[in-house]
Amino acid sequence: MKSVFRQGMLTQERIVLVFALVLFALYAVFLKGFLAPNNLVAILRSIAVLGILSVGMGIVVIGRGIDLSMVAVMAMATAWQLTMMNSGTPALTATAITFGFVVLVGVANGVLIAYADVPAVFATLASGNFVFGLIRSRFIVQDAVPVPQDATLLMDFGQARLVGMPIEVIMFAAAALFAFLGLRYSKYGRYVYYQGDNYQAARSMGLPVRPVVILQYVLSALVAWLAGLVTAAGLQSINTRVVNSTLLYDVILVVVIGGIGLSGGKGGMRNVVVGALLIGIMLNGMTILDLPNIYQNLIKASILLVALIIDSRLNPRDEQVGQQGDI
Amino acid sequence: MMAPLIQTRALAKSYRGNLAVNAVDFDIAEGEVHALLGENGAGKSTLTKMIAGVVEPTSGELLLDGAPVRYDGPADALKRGIAMVFQETSLVPSMTVAQNLYLGEEKAFNRLRGVAIAAQQFLQSLNFTVDPTALVATLGAAKRQMVEIARAVRLKARVIIFDEPTATLTPEEKRHFFALIRRLKERKVSVIFISHAIEEALQISDRITVMRDGEKVITDVTANFTRESIVQAMVGRSVGGGTTGRKSAVREAGEKVLSVQDLSMGAIVKNTSFSVYAGQITGLFGLVGSGRTETAKVIAGVMKRDFNRGGEVRLDGKPVRYNTPRPAVQDGIVYVTEDRKVEGFFETMSIAENLYSSLLSVGAERLPIVSRSEMARLAESWSKTLAIRAINPDARVIELSGGNQQKVVIGKGLIQKPRLVIFDEPTRGVDVAAIAEIHHLIEKLADEGLAVMVISSYLPEILKLSDRILVCRQGRVVEEFTPTDATEKKIMYAAVH
Numbered sequence: 001m002k003s004v005f006r007q008g009m010l011t012q013e014r015i016v017l018v019f020a021l022v023l024f025a026l027y028a029v030f031l032k033g034f035l036a037p038n039n040l041v042a043i044l045r046s047i048a049v050l051g052i053l054s055v056g057m058g059i060v061v062i063g064r065g066i067d068l069s070m071v072a073v074m075a076m077a078t079a080w081q082l083t084m085m086n087s088g089t090p091a092l093t094a095t096a097i098t099f100g101f102v103v104l105v106g107v108a109n110g111v112l113i114a115y116a117d118v119p120a121v122f123a124t125l126a127s128g129n130f131v132f133g134l135i136r137s138r139f140i141v142q143d144a145v146p147v148p149q150d151a152t153l154l155m156d157f158g159q160a161r162l163v164g165m166p167i168e169v170i171m172f173a174a175a176a177l178f179a180f181l182g183l184r185y186s187k188y189g190r191y192v193y194y195q196g197d198n199y200q201a202a203r204s205m206g207l208p209v210r211p212v213v214i215l216q217y218v219l220s221a222l223v224a225w226l227a228g229l230v231t232a233a234g235l236q237s238i239n240t241r242v243v244n245s246t247l248l249y250d251v252i253l254v255v256v257i258g259g260i261g262l263s264g265g266k267g268g269m270r271n272v273v274v275g276a277l278l279i280g281i282m283l284n285g286m287t288i289l290d291l292p293n294i295y296q297n298l299i300k301a302s303i304l305l306v307a308l309i310i311d312s313r314l315n316p317r318d319e320q321v322g323q324q325g326d327i
Numbered sequence: 328m329m330a331p332l333i334q335t336r337a338l339a340k341s342y343r344g345n346l347a348v349n350a351v352d353f354d355i356a357e358g359e360v361h362a363l364l365g366e367n368g369a370g371k372s373t374l375t376k377m378i379a380g381v382v383e384p385t386s387g388e389l390l391l392d393g394a395p396v397r398y399d400g401p402a403d404a405l406k407r408g409i410a411m412v413f414q415e416t417s418l419v420p421s422m423t424v425a426q427n428l429y430l431g432e433e434k435a436f437n438r439l440r441g442v443a444i445a446a447q448q449f450l451q452s453l454n455f456t457v458d459p460t461a462l463v464a465t466l467g468a469a470k471r472q473m474v475e476i477a478r479a480v481r482l483k484a485r486v487i488i489f490d491e492p493t494a495t496l497t498p499e500e501k502r503h504f505f506a507l508i509r510r511l512k513e514r515k516v517s518v519i520f521i522s523h524a525i526e527e528a529l530q531i532s533d534r535i536t537v538m539r540d541g542e543k544v545i546t547d548v549t550a551n552f553t554r555e556s557i558v559q560a561m562v563g564r565s566v567g568g569g570t571t572g573r574k575s576a577v578r579e580a581g582e583k584v585l586s587v588q589d590l591s592m593g594a595i596v597k598n599t600s601f602s603v604y605a606g607q608i609t610g611l612f613g614l615v616g617s618g619r620t621e622t623a624k625v626i627a628g629v630m631k632r633d634f635n636r637g638g639e640v641r642l643d644g645k646p647v648r649y650n651t652p653r654p655a656v657q658d659g660i661v662y663v664t665e666d667r668k669v670e671g672f673f674e675t676m677s678i679a680e681n682l683y684s685s686l687l688s689v690g691a692e693r694l695p696i697v698s699r700s701e702m703a704r705l706a707e708s709w710s711k712t713l714a715i716r717a718i719n720p721d722a723r724v725i726e727l728s729g730g731n732q733q734k735v736v737i738g739k740g741l742i743q744k745p746r747l748v749i750f751d752e753p754t755r756g757v758d759v760a761a762i763a764e765i766h767h768l769i770e771k772l773a774d775e776g777l778a779v780m781v782i783s784s785y786l787p788e789i790l791k792l793s794d795r796i797l798v799c800r801q802g803r804v805v806e807e808f809t810p811t812d813a814t815e816k817k818i819m820y821a822a823v824h
Binding site (some may be wrong): 172184185186187188189190191192193197198201202203204205206207208210265266 | 492627650651653655656657662664669670671673674675676683684686687688689695696697708739740743
């Protein structure tokens with residue numbers, strides 16, 4: 001099976017793309033209203049936040065990490081910022097404080113992982129819970145925080161459209177484009193790939209591996225905050241209950257299904273976009289079909305499992321084949 | 328002598344066409360202690376792994392009690408009474424001694440105390456002084472070995488194979504270990520004892536087999552051997568091909584680039600001191616476990632030396648201490664790893680991407696922008712310089728042959744414009760043609776004035792390349808030879824003594 005995949009035609013990305021197109025065609029034929037322009041825009045809009053988060057997660061996963069604190073940072077940083085603005089802090093000050101906080105969370109994640117050698121899963125799980133607990137208990141008073149009425153910039157931003165596209169979609173496209181350019185054409189982007197492929201080799205040859213790990217997590221935290229702002233602008237408020245939703249798993253679903261191997265060093269932003277499209281089309285169709293939430297979860301879970309199995313077959317971790325052995 | 332318990336007939340094993348063990352006839356009788364000697368890579372481990380069912384033979388026959396057998400795996404071999412005690416023990420560190428002894432035989436409702444009592448009685452019957460309730464993680468190497476042996480005996484092993492059992496033991500523990508082997512012998516258990524410690528073999532064994540380059544050189548009763556005749560048998564290989572042979576001229580030492588004083592790291596590198604000069608190849612010979620690799624890694628910043636009394640490393644006379652490899656690389660120290668797959672190259676990437684990583688990494692003031700054309704140029708020129716041959720230039724490095732992989736790793740290092748290059752086993756797992764090319768390259772580097780250090784456990788390689796030969800034993804450089812007065816025998820003697 002492996003050889004078939006390696007021969008080029010059957011990359012995971014292409015399978016997913018074909019799958020998405022087939023699904024799209026089926027929905028288009030059998031679902032009334034699916035092809036309506038408004039619905040197509042709605043699909044894009046519904047995957048925008050998910051997509052933005054996946055851009056950040058994608059960067060981290062390429063560097064052989066994972067960031068489970070993203071949704072917490074997204075919701076809590078934005079909620080805190082809005083709360084400050086609601087209670088009269090100037091918008092610029094509130095934004096600056098939030099920016100500092102978000103960067104701090106990213107740095108803390110990176111330091112825990114790169115310098116204290118805590119596995120990424122645990123470090124970010126803990127920091128996500130910490131961020132949620134800290135801000136929910138100290139800085140905000142209710143679950144949902146509205147955008148203040150005088151924050152016209154954010155309000156207008158939420159209603160803005162560019163070439164007929166909602167601003168969320170534009171932001172997703174911009175984030176993906178920036179990440180694409182950075183990963184492909186900047187030397188720091190290449191560092192992420194090198195250390196994701198082989199951390200030991202990257203370290204031995206003198207790449208600044210630990211600063212790059214920190215950079216990854218700062219980026220993913222900032223991207224998460226951007227996703228929060230986009231959400232708030234679109235919905236006029238941010239609901240911190242999203243931290244306990246399945247959004248985080250959807251993000252991982254997008255990244256893995258798109259074909260960014262969890263073993264690191266592989267894939268790129270194209271995979272994120274393809275993965276997000278597939279999930280968006282699938283979820284939209286299920287919503288039009290009025291499938292109960294439980295079944296939607298069942299289907300998502302099955303797809304994630306299949307994607308993980310394919311991922312571990314295509315990108316086996318710690319490939320020990322071909323090892324010389326002690327002769 | 329009784330009929331052999333185990334016998335091999337023309338047993339052979341090849342890895343990807345390389346013969347690791349070539350048609351070896353070997354036998355062991357009941358209650359015999361049989362020492363298996365040879366250099367690193369002589370095929371000792373592979374031979375015994377085939378006997379223990381860990382590795383499947385490519386050809387040949389294995390007879391147990393005179394009847395040919397084929398195992399379904401190590402568990403099957405164990406059931407037939409053949410146990411192997413590995414260099415790194417295979418116990419579960421977080422469990423007690425008793426739990427380890429009865430591993431895999433727990434009842435559904437396991438009573439820890441009952442197991443501990445049974446283990447206590449069993450250990451006593453063997454005269455082993457190990458506390459059955461102690462956690463394995465807290466035991467020293469010798470006690471762990473006792474537990475391994477006890478487990479083998481408990482499973483009614485008739486043959487126990489020890490792979491380098493004494494490498495990690497203190498002299499005191501060694502004495503215990505030898506006493507234990509004698510007790511096993513009294514119980515009619517046969518012992519195969521892999522080692523490169525000649526004295527130990529002479530002391531404990533009934534018979535000795537010497538292997539070299541995958542072939543059996545000689546088997547005889549221990550009394551017929553002397554230390555000299557064993558060394559002779561271990562190293563006396565035919566000299567041929569382009570990979571061996573004497574060097575023609577010795578290079579003069581340039582300025583002193585690296586000087587190491589009393590360097591220490593944990594229990595592996597102990598107070599070692601030596602120097603490396605520009606324009607010269609300094610060979611470092613030592614057996615596995617002698618601390619060569621660790622010494623090199625400390626110098627290159629991959630590992631950290633002891634904070635207290637860690638000694639001193641001077642580069643061009645200036646004391647340096649690296650906590651990470653990056654500053655070392657910036658100062659011009661490049662370490663070419665012995666394990667290229669684990670810490671040498673980026674396996675999913677192309678040759679060009681691998682080579683380009685060096686340019687992005689250190690040195691050259693340049694824009695932080697990736698240039699595909701620069702990458703392509705770099706790959707082309709270095710592929711030519713190093714004679715890297717790939718059918719498809721976009722091939723992932725993992726798909727290349729060992730020789731080409733090694734050249735990519737060397738190229739990665741050289742692009743960083745080093746002043747001191749440390750090659751650790753530069754030709755391990757490399758085909759013969761590529762070995763000659765790599766040797767030629769290393770010599771060229773020294774001719775160009777670089778300080779070069781070559782670590783190897785392959786004597787002919789050391790003799791062919793080195794302008795000075797250092798011998799490492801138990802974590803320190805113990806002797807220095809000039810090429811004119813070095814012989815394989817002298818070096819081997821210094822390394823094992």
